[in-house]
Amino acid sequence: MTRPIIEMKNVAKSFGLFQALHSIDLSVREGEIVVIIGPSGSGKSTLIRCINQLEEHNGGTIIVDGMEVGRGRKRAVLTEVGMVFQSFNLFPHMTVLRNVALGPVRVRGLSWVAAEERAERLLARVGLADQAAKYPAQLSGGQQQRVGIARALAMEPKVLLFDEPTSALDPEMVGEVLDVMQQLAKTGVTMVVVTHEMGFARKVADRVVFMDGGRIVEEGPPDEIFNTPRDPRLRSFLQAVLSH
Amino acid sequence: MVTNAEALSVMSIFDTFLNWKVFVQTLPLLLSGLTTTLTLGVTAIVLGFIGGLVLALVRLYAKTPLRQVAVAYIDVFRSIPILVLLVVIYYALPFVGLRLSSFGAAASALSLVSAAYSAEIFRAGIEAVPKGQFEAAHALGLSPWRLMSDVVLPQALRIVIPPITSNSINVMKDTALASVVAMPDLLKQATQAQALAANPTPLISAAIIYILILMPLVRLVGVFEKRLAVRGR
Ligand SMILES: Nc1ncnc2c1ncn2[C@@H]1O[C@H](COP(=O)(O)OP(=O)(O)O)[C@@H](O)[C@H]1O
Numbered sequence: 001m002t003r004p005i006i007e008m009k010n011v012a013k014s015f016g017l018f019q020a021l022h023s024i025d026l027s028v029r030e031g032e033i034v035v036i037i038g039p040s041g042s043g044k045s046t047l048i049r050c051i052n053q054l055e056e057h058n059g060g061t062i063i064v065d066g067m068e069v070g071r072g073r074k075r076a077v078l079t080e081v082g083m084v085f086q087s088f089n090l091f092p093h094m095t096v097l098r099n100v101a102l103g104p105v106r107v108r109g110l111s112w113v114a115a116e117e118r119a120e121r122l123l124a125r126v127g128l129a130d131q132a133a134k135y136p137a138q139l140s141g142g143q144q145q146r147v148g149i150a151r152a153l154a155m156e157p158k159v160l161l162f163d164e165p166t167s168a169l170d171p172e173m174v175g176e177v178l179d180v181m182q183q184l185a186k187t188g189v190t191m192v193v194v195t196h197e198m199g200f201a202r203k204v205a206d207r208v209v210f211m212d213g214g215r216i217v218e219e220g221p222p223d224e225i226f227n228t229p230r231d232p233r234l235r236s237f238l239q240a241v242l243s244h
Numbered sequence: 245m246v247t248n249a250e251a252l253s254v255m256s257i258f259d260t261f262l263n264w265k266v267f268v269q270t271l272p273l274l275l276s277g278l279t280t281t282l283t284l285g286v287t288a289i290v291l292g293f294i295g296g297l298v299l300a301l302v303r304l305y306a307k308t309p310l311r312q313v314a315v316a317y318i319d320v321f322r323s324i325p326i327l328v329l330l331v332v333i334y335y336a337l338p339f340v341g342l343r344l345s346s347f348g349a350a351a352s353a354l355s356l357v358s359a360a361y362s363a364e365i366f367r368a369g370i371e372a373v374p375k376g377q378f379e380a381a382h383a384l385g386l387s388p389w390r391l392m393s394d395v396v397l398p399q400a401l402r403i404v405i406p407p408i409t410s411n412s413i414n415v416m417k418d419t420a421l422a423s424v425v426a427m428p429d430l431l432k433q434a435t436q437a438q439a440l441a442a443n444p445t446p447l448i449s450a451a452i453i454y455i456l457i458l459m460p461l462v463r464l465v466g467v468f469e470k471r472l473a474v475r476g477r
Pocket residue numbers: 015018020038039040041042043044045046047
């Protein structure tokens with residue numbers, strides 16, 4: 001039950017001459033909720049984008065669900081990894097229902113009828129049953145992001161990646177998205193979440209990972225990270241984000 | 245207020261340039277020319293559209309040798325004057341055993357050039373689709389083909405409607421060049437009719453027909469552009 005579903009070993013990633021990730025070692029167990037925190041530019045996005053190969057790493061190994069990914073390998077296992085983006089990235093020319101049903105039809109081979117049934121169920125789960133026929137532009141940011149979550153869930157992924165899912169939202173909509181994510185965390189799906197919402201990290205994370213300068217500087221259960229931070233960089237980061 | 249002499253000269257201008265009798269006599273000829281012009285234009289527009297889309301995709305996503313072929317094609321066919329290309333196809337290719345009808349030659353010349361222009365329009369349209377759309381499609385695991393057909397192209401096509409319409413107007417106008425290779429298009433038939441009737445009315449009529457057909461499209465581009473500007477970024 002607790003085998004690692006993601007294993008990153010000595011992973012490095014450079015953009016030209018600039019090295020964004022340095023020897024990252026991170027493994028995530030099945031069902032675990034890992035929250036990644038750290039200052040802007042510390043490599044959080046790059047790290048999770050390497051997991052689903054939106055960025056190709058150029059050193060070390062990444063194993064997802066028992067299969068190594070990247071460097072020309074088949075992408076099949078990556079359909080087990082869903083992603084929720086900061087800017088939602090919904091498909092603007094499709095209804096909400098289509099957005100959610102598309103992946104299951106095109107990738108999993110479901111019929112449109114079966115996929116739309118699944119989509120309706122998931123939209124109900126994120127509280128948007130009555131918005132299925134609308135287009136993304138007709139929804140609020142919070143609603144759009146909940147569609148983004150439903151779209152990722154529709155693939156029934158083993159791992160869900162979130163890259164600052166609430167950072168583009170007006171403050172009054174952050175709560176509705178975090179609520180959905182918290183509900184999700186209870187269902188046993190593995191989640192890797194980049195966020196600046198420290199309350200969410202404290203409440204929901206099994207483990208918090210702090211990054212700085214492209215390295216994992218400190219990691220541990222939320223209690224330890226927030227109450228007894230050891231590294232001075234983590235301490236000053238927490239001071240900065242918790243002071244307002 | 246109008247003197248007799250002036251009235252007479254106005255009458256004679258009408259008799260010369262918009263002579264009703266001549267118009268009625270030559271109308272069948274003009275309409276057959278119009279049919280040819282429209283067939284040629286639509287053929288070239290459709291072939292240019294398909295060719296342009298393929299060229300754009302090759303230019304954007306194919307591996308180097310093939311990509312370079314697309315780049316070279318696009319540059320060459322945007323540089324060559326259509327009239328020159330048409331004459332080469334019609335009069336030079338027979339020397340290597342390739343003899344095309346005047347319709348075939350004109351349709352080839354127009355499509356080859358239109359494909360090159362359309363390719364650049366499609367490329368700009370695809371590049372205008374936000375990066376996040378590609379990433380969301382990748383993250384779902386869509387195949388490259390599905391990523392294009394389901395996500396990127398529907399958005400890119402919407403973006404390119406105004407410039408593609410503009411290009412189609414140009415193709416329609418350029419069909420008149422086909423009269424050079426003896427194709428019985430609207431212009432050719434009008435010239436013929438003028439010779440027969442010894443009166444320029446058919447030419448004036450042809451000019452008016454071109455305008456009547458193309459002006460709505462020109463207006464349409466204006467509407468598209470205004471709508472895009474209003475929707476803003
Ligand atoms: N595509 C890219 N090209 C060049 N540099 C990049 C690219 N993506 C990220 N970087 C750089 O890598 C570093 C880490 O970026 P990122 O992972 O986005 O940080 P974070 O998500 O923690 O804010 C930053 O310095 C950023 O400028």
